[in-house]
Amino acid sequence: MKNKAFRVARWEFIEKVKTKAFIISLFMLPVIIGVFAVLPGILASKADNQTRNIGIIDQTDSLTLQIATKLDIKYKLPDGRPNYKLIPITDNDTTLEHLKKLATAMILGNEIEGYFILPRDIMTKGNVEYRSENVGNIREQERFSSAIGDVVVEKRLLASGLDAQKIKTLTTKVDVKTIKISSKGEEKESGFLETFFSGYIFIMMLMFLVITSGQMLIRSVVEEKSNRIVEVLLSSCSPMELMTGKVLGLTLLGLTTVSFWILILIGVNFSTPTPFLNVDHLFLLIVYFVLGYLLYAAVFVAVGAPLNTEQEAQQMTSYISLLLVFPIALAIPIMQNPDSLFAKILTLIPIFTPTFMALRLAIQLPEWWEIVLSLVILCGSIVVMMWAAAKIFRIGILLTGKRPSLKEIVHWLTTNA
Numbered sequence: 001m002k003n004k005a006f007r008v009a010r011w012e013f014i015e016k017v018k019t020k021a022f023i024i025s026l027f028m029l030p031v032i033i034g035v036f037a038v039l040p041g042i043l044a045s046k047a048d049n050q051t052r053n054i055g056i057i058d059q060t061d062s063l064t065l066q067i068a069t070k071l072d073i074k075y076k077l078p079d080g081r082p083n084y085k086l087i088p089i090t091d092n093d094t095t096l097e098h099l100k101k102l103a104t105a106m107i108l109g110n111e112i113e114g115y116f117i118l119p120r121d122i123m124t125k126g127n128v129e130y131r132s133e134n135v136g137n138i139r140e141q142e143r144f145s146s147a148i149g150d151v152v153v154e155k156r157l158l159a160s161g162l163d164a165q166k167i168k169t170l171t172t173k174v175d176v177k178t179i180k181i182s183s184k185g186e187e188k189e190s191g192f193l194e195t196f197f198s199g200y201i202f203i204m205m206l207m208f209l210v211i212t213s214g215q216m217l218i219r220s221v222v223e224e225k226s227n228r229i230v231e232v233l234l235s236s237c238s239p240m241e242l243m244t245g246k247v248l249g250l251t252l253l254g255l256t257t258v259s260f261w262i263l264i265l266i267g268v269n270f271s272t273p274t275p276f277l278n279v280d281h282l283f284l285l286i287v288y289f290v291l292g293y294l295l296y297a298a299v300f301v302a303v304g305a306p307l308n309t310e311q312e313a314q315q316m317t318s319y320i321s322l323l324l325v326f327p328i329a330l331a332i333p334i335m336q337n338p339d340s341l342f343a344k345i346l347t348l349i350p351i352f353t354p355t356f357m358a359l360r361l362a363i364q365l366p367e368w369w370e371i372v373l374s375l376v377i378l379c380g381s382i383v384v385m386m387w388a389a390a391k392i393f394r395i396g397i398l399l400t401g402k403r404p405s406l407k408e409i410v411h412w413l414t415t416n417a
Contacts, residue, residue: 004237008245013252016216025212026257030264032208051081054144055106055115057089057099063118063151064088070147084143087112100131107133116144122152123159200331202285202358205261207324210296213250214320217297218304218313220246221397226309230397239394247297247386254293262286281361284371291378292354296320298385299351305389305396306404327355338363347374350381388413 016022058064068086075083089103096117103115114132122128128148130141157167224230233242303316327334327346334343338360346356347366353374360366395412396404404412 004241005244005248008233008237008242009248009252012220012246012249016250016253017256022253022257025208026260028208030261032204048077048083051077051083051085052140053085053087053112054140055087055089055103055112057096057103057115057117059096059120060118060122063122063148063155066151066154067144067147070150071143074147075143089115103131107131116148118148123156126152200328201265202289202362203324203327203331203355205258206289206292206354206358207321209254209257209293210300210324211317211321213254213293214296214300215313215317216253217246217250217300218307218317221301221304222307222309222313225397234397239397240390242397243301243390243393247294247301251290251294251297255290258289281365284361285358287375288354288357288378291375291382295350295354295378295382295385298382298389302385302389302392305393306409323351324355327352327359330356331359334359335363338366344370348377350378353378 056064056067064086068084071084071086072082077083087106089099089106091099091102093099100117103112106112107114113134114130117129117131119125119127126149128145130144135141154168157163221230224233230242237245299320300317303320304313307313307316330346334340334346334356337343343356343360344366346352347360347370357366357371357374365371391413392409396409
């Protein structure tokens with residue numbers, strides 16, 4: 001049996017590894033992670049190359065100059081020019097409605113990008129309006145909000161007879177540097193992003209690999225059933241040997257892919273000035289990754305065996321993949337309180353064990369009994385799921401036509417036939 005299963009595994013591995021899709025998938029995830037994790041930050045921090053004209057309706061007639069001065073000091077273009085130019089919106093008719101119409105016309109004429117309205121009661125109420133065709137530029141709004149806020153606070157302090165500059169010095173913000181202490185007492189500087197990305201990248205890798213490999217597995221079964229090739233294969237080996245070979249072959253393919261990804265990530269991680277990955281428990285992460293992949297592989301085998309069409313295969317693959325998206329939605333709460341009862345319960349649910357344990361390992365090492373118990377439950381679940389997959393595969397692989405009902409599948413599992 002082992003010999004035939006290994007032959008099937010070898011054939012599955014060689015056939016898949018030679019395809020263009022496999023070569024593309026090797027580089028796809030690192031590129032996707034780079035695009036989603038790095039590119040937005042680069043684009044968001046990219047400096048402007050020309051001065052931005054921003055209008056201002058200052059109903060107090062006393063704040064514009066100070067705001068402009070603060071912006072000029074703080075924000076400049078690479079060539080030294082001011083990043084922003086404040087253009088006062090004024091006219092003989094000083095009513096607010098008239099000035100707003102004038103400012104709107106300037107926006108539509110591309111004279112300004114937008115304009116701020118500083119009301120007369122800004123000192124007491126602190127309300128400011130910003131109007132523009134594009135109100136999604138958060139960076140500009142934050143910069144102006146900070147500058148306007150500083151000027152208003154200074155005015156309030158001066159009006160109260162206080163030294164604004166001295167108070168500003170005394171109220172300087174405190175920067176907190178986070179130091180992670182390991183279970184051995186070792187200290188290491190670590191921030192939120194490093195912790196978050198360590199778990200996030202693990203989940204992304206597992207999800208991407210499960211989706212691609214799972215689709216390959218189900219499509220392979222469906223294609224062989226529709227072409228009647230499976231009948232030829234089963235004349236040379238048993239259903240159990242065929243299933244074992246397929247799982248081993250795609251597992252080896254998956255491990256090859258993951259090894260390549262890990263080498264890239266570790267190389268990039270240690271070549272950057274600020275590491276973005278926590279590799280303290282890399283061995284445990286790999287163990288959970290392999291076991292998690294085997295569990296999902298068994299699920300795909302069990303689900304894919306009774307299917308007959310490509311459309312059904314795509315639907316089932318999408319439903320199973322949603323189980324891997326769920327931990328991403330709970331990533332922040334779990335990372336804020338990794339030792340909560342809720343986190344511990346989720347860790348012991350086999351289908352979620354690899355992903356939630358990856359999130360917890362990135363923050364702090366769980367108790368040893370939790371690790372042992374989760375591994376025992378995960379390994380036991382793999383054995384049970386493989387047994388169930390074998391039972392379903394044995395009958396479903398030769399079944400064509402109408403898709404079996406849930407009642408029929410349960411009967412397959414409970415019968416000794």
